[in-house]
Amino acid sequence: MHEVTGYKSIALDIAQRIVSGEFPINGKISGRSLLASQYHVSPETIRKAIALLKDENIVHVSQGKEIVILSDQNAYNYITKHNYLKSAYSLKQELQQLLQQKKELDRRFEGLLGEIIQASDRLKNLKPYHPVEIKIDEPSHAVGKTIGNLLFWQHTGATIIALRRGTEVFISPGPHVVLLAYDILVVVGDGNVQERTEQFLNQPTIPVQS
Numbered sequence: 001m002h003e004v005t006g007y008k009s010i011a012l013d014i015a016q017r018i019v020s021g022e023f024p025i026n027g028k029i030s031g032r033s034l035l036a037s038q039y040h041v042s043p044e045t046i047r048k049a050i051a052l053l054k055d056e057n058i059v060h061v062s063q064g065k066e067i068v069i070l071s072d073q074n075a076y077n078y079i080t081k082h083n084y085l086k087s088a089y090s091l092k093q094e095l096q097q098l099l100q101q102k103k104e105l106d107r108r109f110e111g112l113l114g115e116i117i118q119a120s121d122r123l124k125n126l127k128p129y130h131p132v133e134i135k136i137d138e139p140s141h142a143v144g145k146t147i148g149n150l151l152f153w154q155h156t157g158a159t160i161i162a163l164r165r166g167t168e169v170f171i172s173p174g175p176h177v178v179l180l181a182y183d184i185l186v187v188v189g190d191g192n193v194q195e196r197t198e199q200f201l202n203q204p205t206i207p208v209q210s
Contacts (some may be wrong), residue, residue: 007048010039012082014049015058029059029067053078055064131161131186134192137202138181148175156197162186 014035017023029035035046049066053059058074059067136142142150147160163170163177164184171179179185187197 006041008052010035010045011049011052012079013039014053015078018058018069018072018075019079021072023069025069025072025076027069029069043187056193087090131188132197133164134185134194134197134201136179136181136183136185140181140202142179142201143181144178146176146178147173150179156187156193157190158187158189158197160185160187160195 004155014023014029023029039046050059050061053075054061056074056078058069058071058078060070061067153159160173161171162185163173163179164186165182185197185201187193189197
């Protein structure tokens with residue numbers, strides 16, 4: 001960057017930062033050496049930039065070389081007069097913020113994608129995805145027996161995901177749950193799961209031969 005272009009751009013950038021409130025009215029800008037390190041230019045370039053702002057009554061420089069902000073309105077007029085939007089420094093700062101936001105969005109995206117893949121893998125084992133409801137009739141042989149004793153999955157290939165009993169709902173009932181008449185089982189399995197499960201559950205109790 002050429003020194004002349006450099007100090008003018010820096011003056012405009014400092015004016016922009018005053019307008020944005022980063023450097024408040026009556027506030028003091030840190031010493032020239034700090035500004036030089038922020039902009040990566042020489043103290044002489046900073047001195048020239050501050051001199052431009054002083055000529056526009058945007059800042060005041062005391063004998064102790066302390067820089068005090070005088071007017072944000074004059075700063076606004078200055079950047080407007082020069083048709084200034086943002087310097088390379090401001091653009092760099094904004095780009096860094098956007099990159100940080102992008103990293104966060106990428107992290108969240110990867111997390112959600114992982115959850116979707118896991119959920120899809122679980123659903124593959126529960127085809128069809130739409131559960132079916134099967135009511136246990138009163139004469140069913142299953143009444144009074146536990147899910148485990150019935151060897152439910154072995155006979156039907158169905159997985160019980162819920163049991164509805166009146167107004168109560170039991171999620172993933174275990175093998176020790178005793179089935180009652182009029183219970184409604186919510187099951188998932190392959191395409192013929194409803195037919196097989198209804199046929200198995202609603203067999204009447206076979207009377208014991210004497």
